[in-house]
Amino acid sequence: xxxxxxxxxxxxxxxxxxxxxxxxxxxxxxxxxxxxxxxxxxxxxxxxxxxxxxxxxxxxxxxxxxxxxxxxxxxxxxxxxxxxxxxxxxxxxxxxxxxxxxxxxxxxxxxxxxxxxxxxxxxxxxxxxxxxxxxxxxxxxxxxxxxxxxxxxxxxxxxxxxxxxxxxxxxxxxxxxxxxxxxxxxxxxxxxxxxxxxxxxxxxxxxxxxxxxxxxxxxxxxxxxxxxxxxxxxxxxxxxxxxxxxxxxxxxxxxxxxxxxxxxxxxxxxxxxxxxxxxxxxxxxxxxxxxxxxxxxxxxxxxxxxxxxxxxxxxxxxxxxxxxxxxxxxxxxxxxxxxxxxxxxxxxxxxxxxxxxxxxxxxxxxxxxxxxxxxxxxxxxxxxxxxxxxxxxxxxxxxxxxxxxxxxxxxxxxxxxxxxxxxxxxxxxxxxxxxxxxxxxxxxxxxxxxxxxxxxxxxxxxxxxxxxxxxxxxxxxxxxxxxxxxxxxxxxxxxxxxxxxxxxxxxxxxxxxxxxxxxxxxxxxxxxxxxxxxxxxxxxxxxxxxxxxxxxxxxxxxxxxxxxxxxxxxxxxxxxxxxxxxxxxxxxxxxxxxxxxxxxxxxxxxxxxxxxxxxxxxxxxxxxxxxxxxxxxxxxxxxxxxxxxxxxxxxxxxxxxxxxxxxxxxxxxxxxxxxxxxxxxxxxxxxxxxxxxxxxxxxxxxxxxxxxxxxxxxxxxxxxxxxxxxxxxxxxxxxxxxxxxxxxxxxx
Numbered sequence: 001x002x003x004x005x006x007x008x009x010x011x012x013x014x015x016x017x018x019x020x021x022x023x024x025x026x027x028x029x030x031x032x033x034x035x036x037x038x039x040x041x042x043x044x045x046x047x048x049x050x051x052x053x054x055x056x057x058x059x060x061x062x063x064x065x066x067x068x069x070x071x072x073x074x075x076x077x078x079x080x081x082x083x084x085x086x087x088x089x090x091x092x093x094x095x096x097x098x099x100x101x102x103x104x105x106x107x108x109x110x111x112x113x114x115x116x117x118x119x120x121x122x123x124x125x126x127x128x129x130x131x132x133x134x135x136x137x138x139x140x141x142x143x144x145x146x147x148x149x150x151x152x153x154x155x156x157x158x159x160x161x162x163x164x165x166x167x168x169x170x171x172x173x174x175x176x177x178x179x180x181x182x183x184x185x186x187x188x189x190x191x192x193x194x195x196x197x198x199x200x201x202x203x204x205x206x207x208x209x210x211x212x213x214x215x216x217x218x219x220x221x222x223x224x225x226x227x228x229x230x231x232x233x234x235x236x237x238x239x240x241x242x243x244x245x246x247x248x249x250x251x252x253x254x255x256x257x258x259x260x261x262x263x264x265x266x267x268x269x270x271x272x273x274x275x276x277x278x279x280x281x282x283x284x285x286x287x288x289x290x291x292x293x294x295x296x297x298x299x300x301x302x303x304x305x306x307x308x309x310x311x312x313x314x315x316x317x318x319x320x321x322x323x324x325x326x327x328x329x330x331x332x333x334x335x336x337x338x339x340x341x342x343x344x345x346x347x348x349x350x351x352x353x354x355x356x357x358x359x360x361x362x363x364x365x366x367x368x369x370x371x372x373x374x375x376x377x378x379x380x381x382x383x384x385x386x387x388x389x390x391x392x393x394x395x396x397x398x399x400x401x402x403x404x405x406x407x408x409x410x411x412x413x414x415x416x417x418x419x420x421x422x423x424x425x426x427x428x429x430x431x432x433x434x435x436x437x438x439x440x441x442x443x444x445x446x447x448x449x450x451x452x453x454x455x456x457x458x459x460x461x462x463x464x465x466x467x468x469x470x471x472x473x474x475x476x477x478x479x480x481x482x483x484x485x486x487x488x489x490x491x492x493x494x495x496x497x498x499x500x501x502x503x504x505x506x507x508x509x510x511x512x513x514x515x516x517x518x519x520x521x522x523x524x525x526x527x528x529x530x531x532x533x534x535x536x537x538x539x540x541x542x543x544x545x546x547x548x549x550x551x552x553x554x555x556x557x558x559x560x561x562x563x564x565x566x567x568x569x570x571x572x573x574x575x576x577x578x579x580x581x582x583x584x585x586x587x588x589x590x591x592x593x594x595x596x597x598x599x600x601x602x603x604x605x606x607x608x609x610x611x612x613x614x615x616x617x618x619x620x621x622x623x624x625x626x627x628x629x630x631x632x633x634x635x636x637x638x639x640x641x642x643x644x645x646x647x648x649x650x651x652x653x654x655x656x657x658x659x660x661x662x663x664x665x666x667x668x669x670x671x672x673x674x675x676x677x678x679x680x681x682x683x684x685x686x687x688x689x690x691x692x693x694x695x696x697x698x699x700x701x702x703x704x705x706x707x708x709x710x711x712x713x714x715x716x717x718x719x720x721x722x723x724x725x726x727x728x729x730x731x732x733x734x735x736x737x738x739x740x741x742x743x744x745x746x747x748x
Contacts, residue, residue, distance in 0.1 A: 044074070044075075044076070044083060044084075045083060046083045046086050046087045046090075047087075047172075048083075049074060049076070049083055049084045049086075049087035049088070050087045050090065050091060050170075052073075052074045052075075053070065053074060053084075053087055053088060053091060053097065053104075054091070054096065054097070054106065056070065056073045056074065057070070057097060057104060057105060057106035058106050061105070061106050063105075064100045064101075064102040064103035064104060064105045065103045065104055065105075066102065066103040066104075067088075067103065067104070069103065070088070070103065070104055071084060088104070090170070092104075094153075094169035094170060095107050095169075096112065096169070111155050111156060112153055112154070112155050112169070113129055113130065113131055113153075113154055113155075114129075114130040114131075114151060114152070114153060114154075114172065115127035115128055115129045115130060115136060115151075115152055115154050115166075116128050116130070116149065116150070116151055116152070117138075117143075117146045117147060117148050117149065117150045117152060117168075117175075118135070118148065118643075119148065119196075119647065120143075120147065120148055120196040120197060121196065122140075122197070122198060122199055123139075123140040123198070124137060124138060124139055124140050124143075125137075125138045125140070125143050125146070126138065127152060127154060127166065127168075129154075134164060135163075135164075136154065136156075136163075136164045136165065136166040137159070137163055137164065137165045137166070138154075138165070138166055138167065138168060139165070139167075140198065140229075142157065142166070142167035142168060143168055143229070144168040144169075144170075144171060144227060144228075145171075145225055145226050145227055145228050145229050145231065145232060146168050146171050147174075147175055147177045147179075147197075147222060148175065148196065149175025149176065149177075150171050150172075150173065150174055150175050151171075151172045151173035152168045152169075152170065152171050152172060153168070153169050153170040153171075153172055154166040154167060154168055154169060155167060155169055163516075163518065163519070174225065176221065177221055177222030177225075177232075178219065178220070178221050178237075178254075178255050178257065179194040179195065179196060179197065179219075179220055179221075179222070179234070179255050180194070180195045180196075180217065180218070180219055180220075180248075180251035180252050180254065180255035181193055181194040181195055181217075181218055181220055181234070181251075182195075182215070182216070182217055182218070182243060182736040182737075183212050183213065183214050183215060183216045183218060183236075184201050184214065184215075185214050186201050190204060190206070190212070190214065191203065191204060192204055192218060192220055192234050192236065193736075194220070194229075194234070195251075195252065195255070195651075195736075195737065196255075197229045197232075198228075198229040198230050200229070200230040202229070202230060202231075202232050202233065202234055203232075203233045203234070204220075204233070204234055204235070204236060205223050205224070205233055205234065205235045208223065208235045209235050209236035209237075210236055210237060210238060210239060211239065212236050212239045213239075215242065215243060216239050216240065216241055216242065216243070217239070217240040217241065217242070217243045217247045217248050217250075217251045217736065218236050218237075218238065218239045218240065218251065219236070219237050219238040219239075219240070219251055219254050219255060220234040220235060220236050220237060221234065221235050221237055222234055223235045238254070243735050243736040244468065244469065244659065244735065245351070245469075245470055245652075245655040245656040245658070245659040245735055246468045246469075248652075248655040248735060248736060248738070249350065249351070249353070249652040249655055249656075252648060252651055252652060252655075253348075253355070253648060253652070256644060256647070256648050258344075258348065258355065258644060258645070258648060259340070259343060259344055260355045262340065262359050263336070263340065265336040266336045266337055266340045266359065267359055267361075268336075269335060269336050269337045270337060270358070270359035270361040270362055271361055273330045273331075273337070273361065273362060273366060274361035274362065274365050274366045276330070276366065278374045278375070278376060278399065282376070283374075283376070283399040285397070286376070286396075286397045286398050286399050287379070287396045287397065287398045287399075288398070288399055289310070289321070289323070289377075289379065289398050289399065289400045290374065290399060290400060290401040292310050292321070292400070293310055293403060293429065293430055293433050294308050294309065294310040294321065294323055294400050294401070294402055294403060295308060295309070295310075295371070295402050295403045295404045295405075295406050295430050295433070296308045296309075296369050296371070296402050296404075296405055296406055297309065297406035297407075297408065297411060297481055297484070297485050298405070298406070298407070298408070298485075299407065299408055300407045300408075300409065303360075303363070303364040303368065304347070304356065304363040304364055304367075304368055304597045304598065305325075305368045305369045305370060305402075305405070306324060306325040306327070306367070306368070306369065306594070306595050306596060306597040306598065307322065307323070307324050307325075307369070307485075307489065307594050307595070308322075308323040308324075308369045308377070308400060308402050309321065309322055309323070309433075309437065309485070309488050310323065310433065311433055311436045311437050311440065312436075313436050313439075316385060316386060317383065317384045317385040317386045317387075317388075317391070318383070318384045318388070318436070318440050319381070319382070319383055320381075320382045320383075320384060320440065320488065320491065321379055321380070321381050321382075322379065322380045322382070322488055322489065322491065322492035322594065323369070323377040323378075323379045323380075323398065323400050324377060324378050324379070324380070324492070324593065324594055324595075324596060324602075324606075325367045325368065325369055325375065325376075325377060325378075325596060325597055326367075326375075326376040326377050326378045326397065326606070327358070327362070327367050327596035327597055327602075327603050327606065328378070328596065328603055328606040328607045328610055329376050329610075330362060330366060330367060331358070331362070331603060333607060333630075337358070337359075337362075341357050341358060341600050341603065342600050342633075342634065342637050343637075343641075344357045344600070344641065345357065345599075345600050345637055345638055345640070345641020345642060345644075345645070346598060346599050346600065346638070346641050346642055346645045347363075347597070347598040347599075348645045348648060348649060349649060350648070350649045350652035350653050350656075351463040351465055351470065351652065351653065351656045352463060352465040353652075356597075356598075357597070357598055357599070357600065358597060362597070363597050363598075367596075367597055368597070369400070369402050370402065370405070371402045371403065371404050371405045372401065372402070372403075373401065373402070374399055374400075374401055375399070375400055375401070375402070376397075376398075376399055377397075377398045377399065377400045378395065378396075378397060378398070378596075378606055378609070378610070379395065379396050379397075379398040379400075380393060380395055380491075380492040380495050380496065380593065381393065381394050381395070381396060382491055382492070382495055384440065384491075387443060387447075388440055388443025388444050388446070388447055389447065390491060390494070390495065393495035393498065393499065395495075395496070395499060395609060395613065397610070397613065403429050403430055404426060404427060404429070404430055406427070406430070406481070408479065408481045408482055409479075410423045410426070410427070411427070411434060411480075411481035411484075412479035412480055412481050414427060414431070414434060415434070415438055415479075415480045415481065416479075416480070437484050437488065438480060438484055440487070440488075441480075441483055441484040441487045441488070444487040444490070444491070445483065445487060448487075448490075448585075448586070449547075451543075451544075451586045451587075452542060452543045452544025452545075452547045452548075452586050453543055453547065453584065453585050453586040453587075454543055454546040454547040454550055454566060454584065455547065455550060456550070456563060456566060456567050456584075457563050458567075459475050459476075459684075459688050460475070460476040460688075461473055461474070461475060461476065461653060461657070461688040461689075462474055462475070462476045463653070463656050465656070469659065470656040470657070470659045470660040471660070472660065472687075473656070473657055473660050473687050473688060473689055474687050474688065475686075475687065475688040489594045490585070492593050492594050493510070493590055493591050493592060493593050493594060494587055494589055494590055494591075495593075496591045496593035496605060496609070497509055497510075497579065497589035497590050497591040498589045499609065500579070500591070500605070500608075500609075501579055501589060503612060503621075505608060505609075505612050505623050505627070506577065506608055506623070506627040506628045506630070506631040507577065507579070507591065507605055507608060507631055508575050508576075508577065508591065508592075508601050508604045508605050508608075508631055508634050508635045508638065509575065509576050509577070509578065509579045509580075509590065509591050509635075510573060510574075510575060510582060510590050510591050510592045510601070511573065511574060511575070511576045511578070511579070511580050511581065511582060511590070512570070512571060512572075512573040512574075512581070512582040512583045512584045512585070512590075513571040513580065513583060514540070514541060514571070514583050515541055515569045515570050515571060515583070516571070519568070519569040519570075520541055520569060522565075522569065523565050523566065523568075523569040526561070526565050526708065526709060527549065527562070527565070529706075529709060530553075530558055530561065530562070530709075532549065532552070532553055532562070534549065535548050535549070542586075543583055543584065543585075543586040544586070546566050546569070546570075549562060549566060550562065550563065550566060557721075557723050557724070558721060558722065558723050559723060560672065560673075560674065560722050560723040561708070561709060561721070561722040561723060564674075564675070564708070564722070565708065570583065570584060571583070574639040574642075575592075575601050575634075575635040575636075575638040575639045575642075576635050576639075577628075577631040577632050577635050591605055592605070593605060593606070599638065600634060600637060600638050600641070601634065601635070601638040604630070604631070604634035604635075604638070607627075607630075608623075608627050608630070608631065611623060611626075611627065651738060654738030654739075655735055655736075655738045657689045657690075657738070657740065658733045658734055658735045658737070658738050658739065658740055659733075659735045660689070661689060661691070661730055661733035661740050662733045662735060664730050664733075665730050665731065665732065665733055666729065666730065666731075667729070667730055668727060668728070668729050668745055669685050669727070669728055669729075669730065669742075670685075670686075670725060670726070670727050670728075671683040671684050671685040671686065671725075671726060671728060672684055672723060672724065672725060672726070673720060673721065673722050673723060673724045673725075673726055674690055674722065675690075675708070675722065676705065676706065676707055676708055676709060676710060676711055676720075676721075676722055677705075677707055677708075678695075678705055678707055679692070679694060679695060680692045680693050680694040680695045680697075680698075681693040681695075681698075681711060681720060681726075681744075683726050683728050683742055689740065690740070691728070691730065691733075691740035691741060691742040692739070692740070692741060692742065693726075693728065693741075693742045693743060693744050694741065695711075697731075697741075697743050697744070698711075698744060699713075699744065701713040701714070701715060701716065701718075702714045702715060708722070709721065709722065710722070726744065727744075727745040728742035728743065728744060728745055729742060729743050729745050730742055731743050
């Protein structure tokens with residue numbers, strides 16, 4: 001009797017907790033922790049019943065099972081069948097199970113697949129499939145309230161454009177649901193508008209939230225899920241204050257779970273490493289290149305100098321050295337520094353900020369190839385013939401001493417003949433080297449063009465920030481010295497990949513897959529509308545085909561359309577342990593070797609190559625399987641962190657651009673139409689800032705929109721095409737969202 005009484009009391013407490021923590025899960029109930037609650041007396045949870053129902057219906061796919069029979073097979077007891085009923089109801093709703101005359105039958109589940117929600121926008125999202133890692137576009141109405149990091153069950157839907165489209169039919173596993181947002185007032189109540197969700201302000205659980213005010217940028221967690229994003233409830237966990245670009249960026253970095261403060265144990269390791277001296281014992285097994293003419297070329301503001309160059313012209317060509325900071329000498333496998341580095345994956349740069357992969361004691365100190373200081377390096381020593389073709393390479397652990405900190409702008413002035421006497425004096429010891437590098441770079445650029453690598457134009461922005469506020473934005477200029485360094489780094493990266501394939505060692509390659517047939521078909525369709533014939537090809541598309549398209553249209557007014565379409569047709573570059581080549585560079589062998597201070601992929605291959613050089617010096621040839629798993633782990637981590645970093649950088653920069661344009665509301669500008677969507681026209685200004693003309697603000701008329709191509713007013717025939725000049729007025733700039741609105745003034 002005593003035990004039964006205790007059991008009943010436990011049931012009461014359990015039901016009380018269930019009432020407090022339950023939230024809609026299309027039949028399921030969730031605790032705050034995210035673990036599913038099994039209702040009192042039920043043998044299985046809703047999720048368990050879903051799996052069991054599908055299992056038994058599949059086993060009996062040739063006949064229908066009655067409700068009673070199915071319930072019995074799933075071991076569901078009468079009186080406690082609510083979870084079972086919820087599971088069955090849901091499976092019928094999403095058409096995994098169908099009800100017939102005699103009972104229930106399994107539907108076709110072959111088209112269902114698991115995926116992870118990886119990005120959300122105001123009106124749509126993207127999910128990455130688990131089976132093939134393809135990204136699937138999900139319209140907002142088919143997201144079912146899912147958030148980034150959620151594991152979902154999906155099925156395909158008819159696509160409206162290029163690429164796969166799908167709908168969420170179930171949320172299998174909830175993520176933490178951390179978001180950034182802005183506090184607004186609606187009907188006398190405070191709400192939060194989340195940055196990567198619908199525009200609808202959502203409710204706030206004020207009792208559990210930290211203090212906040214209208215207009216503040218905040219971090220929040222979704223505490224209660226709804227069937228749609230607008231039905232979610234949030235808890236405010238941190239307030240950053242007013243919506244400056246700096247605060248908005250900080251909130252986004254935190255919401256993206258990007259680490260920025262280094263743990264104490266990592267800082268302690270970094271300090272210890274920074275005190276290490278480069279003495280004769282340290283360099284006795286290294287090639288001493290301190291007497292060679294070696295120097296760095298970077299921006300004036302760079303402090304993490306991880307690459308330097310040297311070159312000699314010889315009778316049969318060139319001897320080129322690309323000398324990279326030997327970071328793997330300081331960041332050892334399995335240390336706190338190493339674990340933090342792979343977690344970060346890459347340094348992140350936006351506006352005037354940097355979130356480094358490594359603490360400054362390494363990135364700006366002992367690893368940085370500062371001028372007139374002895375530094376440990378990992379050098380790619382290459383031989384090229386008189387045509388600039390790579391004929392041989394070797395990799396050596398070295399010690400170097402950079403002669404000067406070269407600056408792009410200053411070296412460009414030397415090359416174009418506008419250098420001041422002060423600049424010429426600074427570079428007097430390396431002037432001959434600069435000229436030879438320029439000579440080789442021109443040969444390499446011709447080789448790149450000959451092999452058919454597409455030359456796609458992209459514009460990067462630079463920011464002037466004073467006292468934390470953006471005061472100017474302008475396009476980043478690229479000159480001869482930037483091209484020199486790019487070509488020399490490409491050579492070192494290619495040589496590293498060739499080295500790995502030659503000795504068949506585990507590796508992390510930088511790969512770029514061929515464009516999909518669907519995307520090439522979309523490109524050809526657009527080119528046809530523009531009157532441009534696509535080059536003939538047999539099944540396999542080549543980089544040269546895209547290069548030919550860009551070359552033949554470079555002087556056309558619609559070139560921006562072609563440039564953007566070619567860019568969109570290409571796959572995204574990523575990292576892999578398999579050497580499948582790089583389509584965009586038209587190279588069979590490619591890796592990232594040259595930036596181990598900033599990228600974990602480079603640090604990873606330094607570590608592997610170092611281990612191989614060591615066993616090679618001992619007369620061995622087999623590296624063993626130690627690094628096989630490490631290469632896979634490093635490649636996956638590098639890809640995922642790069643995607644996260646690029647998204648964060650792009651969004652943070654939009655905050656700073658909007659902050660700058662807030663001071664220019666009401667002013668007129670002239671720009672070029674940079675994009676066309678169903679919602680409006682994007683116009684890019686000469687300073688690289690882009691804003692949108694919404695269709696509902698256009699002059700009165702009936703408009704036909706050809707997404708990506710043009711907008712035509714049907715009655716007048718007036719057409720607005722990508723690449724056309726357009727005068728606009730800035731009417732709104734919202735730093736909190738990073739959105740800038742224009743209205744049309746007139747067009748040429």
